[in-house]
Amino acid sequence: MFVSVLQGLSRFLNLALFPLILFFAAWLLYYWHPQLINSMFIRLPWLATISLGIAAIISWLFGRSRLVWLCILLLAVIQPNALSWIHIDGFGLGLHSFMVLMFSWLMLSKDSGFSPRNLSYSILTIITLGLISVYLLPMVSAFQPAQQILLKPSTSWLFSFWPALSQWYTATELLLVMLSGILALVFVIKRPNTSQMTLVISWLSYLLITAYANATVNHLVVSLLAIIITYAVIRDSFAMAFKDELTGVPSRRALMQKVETLGRKYTIVMSDIDHFKKFNDTYGHDVGDEVLKLVASKLSKVTGGGHAFRFGGEEFVIVYPNKIPEQVVPHIEAIRTIIADYDIALRTQPRPAKKPNSKPQKAAKNKIVKVTSSFGVAHRTKLHSDFQSVMKQADIALYEAKKSGRNCVKVAKQKGT
Numbered sequence: 001m002f003v004s005v006l007q008g009l010s011r012f013l014n015l016a017l018f019p020l021i022l023f024f025a026a027w028l029l030y031y032w033h034p035q036l037i038n039s040m041f042i043r044l045p046w047l048a049t050i051s052l053g054i055a056a057i058i059s060w061l062f063g064r065s066r067l068v069w070l071c072i073l074l075l076a077v078i079q080p081n082a083l084s085w086i087h088i089d090g091f092g093l094g095l096h097s098f099m100v101l102m103f104s105w106l107m108l109s110k111d112s113g114f115s116p117r118n119l120s121y122s123i124l125t126i127i128t129l130g131l132i133s134v135y136l137l138p139m140v141s142a143f144q145p146a147q148q149i150l151l152k153p154s155t156s157w158l159f160s161f162w163p164a165l166s167q168w169y170t171a172t173e174l175l176l177v178m179l180s181g182i183l184a185l186v187f188v189i190k191r192p193n194t195s196q197m198t199l200v201i202s203w204l205s206y207l208l209i210t211a212y213a214n215a216t217v218n219h220l221v222v223s224l225l226a227i228i229i230t231y232a233v234i235r236d237s238f239a240m241a242f243k244d245e246l247t248g249v250p251s252r253r254a255l256m257q258k259v260e261t262l263g264r265k266y267t268i269v270m271s272d273i274d275h276f277k278k279f280n281d282t283y284g285h286d287v288g289d290e291v292l293k294l295v296a297s298k299l300s301k302v303t304g305g306g307h308a309f310r311f312g313g314e315e316f317v318i319v320y321p322n323k324i325p326e327q328v329v330p331h332i333e334a335i336r337t338i339i340a341d342y343d344i345a346l347r348t349q350p351r352p353a354k355k356p357n358s359k360p361q362k363a364a365k366n367k368i369v370k371v372t373s374s375f376g377v378a379h380r381t382k383l384h385s386d387f388q389s390v391m392k393q394a395d396i397a398l399y400e401a402k403k404s405g406r407n408c409v410k411v412a413k414q415k416g417t
């Protein structure tokens with residue numbers, strides 16, 4: 001549990017690195033040259049709106065409906081007098097709560113697209129959140145027992161710890177902000193992806209700009225958020241195109257791109273998990289998937305300058321630019337041993353026997369199993385000068401490894417240099 005929280009947070013920080021650098025650079029610029037930023041937004045008053053429009057179109061083209069809604073929300077924040085609306089008593093409570101509820105809904109939901117059905121569902125949700133913010137929450141805030149039992153106990157400690165908060169939030173708003181903060185944290189840990197990172201950063205920025213900012217900072221932050229939204233969409237799409245969805249290692253498409261960069265000297269290693277069909281049949285496809293992920297993660301840490309790719313199924317390819325097989329084999333032997341020695345703890349039950357009369361298999365709960373892999377190595381020569389024929393040689397060597405009893409490394413017998 002603790003480890004997965006740390007992993008989620010570190011992945012989030014990794015994803016948030018570009019936005020954080022961008023914000024830091026903008027803050028430095030604003031700190032040293034506020035007049036530069038001010039005059040930029042005076043001369044180009046539509047800059048933030050145009051950036052948001054571009055971000056919304058890109059998000060829409062790539063099917064990121066949550067980010068399109070986010071752009072629309074941010075568009076509301078940069079409207080003239082938006083900040084003062086948010087602080088108007090009564091109506092202000094409704095608007096602020098609505099924004100916080102909208103951010104929470106976006107963090108909770110998935111990119112469902114804009115089919116007529118999903119669009120109607122989203123509009124209905126937005127109207128419901130609006131009604132809750134404008135009618136229900138003010139009623140709850142005014143209701144004495146709710147104040148005594150819920151609002152005061154949950155927020156008074158924070159108001160006394162940080163008195164300035166009372167200038168920005170009512171008790172109801174603060175409770176909503178706290179709840180959506182917990183939600184943001186949970187989703188950062190559970191779903192650390194770029195869209196989620198963008199939503200959380202936008203939510204934090206919204207809280208900051210509504211508390212502190214003036215119109216210029218407001219426009220600056222929203223323009224930066226538009227850049228971050230565009231970055232998130234492009235980064236996600238790049239990952240989808242070039243990373244294997246199951247294992248997270250670069251995909252076959254990425255391999256083909258890598259091939260373009262290879263010079264005249266390189267070595268290819270083909271790797272295949274041994275008896276994987278039997279493994280799947282015994283423990284089920286889901287457990288097979290977990291094992292694939294594990295093998296992929298080991299292969300991606302191969303030493304000696306190799307780059308691992310998932311070629312398809314249970315086959316992986318490792319590319320060694322500027323290396324000959326003699327330089328590569330010790331590293332492949334090392335990774336082969338690491339995979340073969342790894343104890344895989346199974347937490348699932350084995351599949352029920354296919355034949356009705358056959359003996360039920362023993363429960364595999366907490367059972368330790370092992371998998372092995374075979375490897376075929378080949379390099380570019382004058383005779384095998386194009387990638388496909390080097391792959392063919394590596395495949396022949398892999399077949400030799402399988403024939404020799406598996407869990408071993410074989411180098412192709414290639415003529416010429």
Ligand SMILES: Nc1nc2c(ncn2[C@@H]2O[C@H](COP(=O)(O)OP(=O)(O)OP(=O)(O)O)[C@@H](O)[C@H]2O)c(=O)[nH]1
Nearest residue numbers: 272273274275276277278280285288289313314402
């Ligand atoms: N769980 C899982 N299994 C996969 C995936 N892709 C391919 N496989 C399985 O991998 C198995 C490959 O089996 P075979 O090619 O017959 O080879 P093998 O059983 O590994 O035997 P050898 O290669 O001869 O050692 C098949 O059962 C496929 O269903 C995947 O993404 N997930």
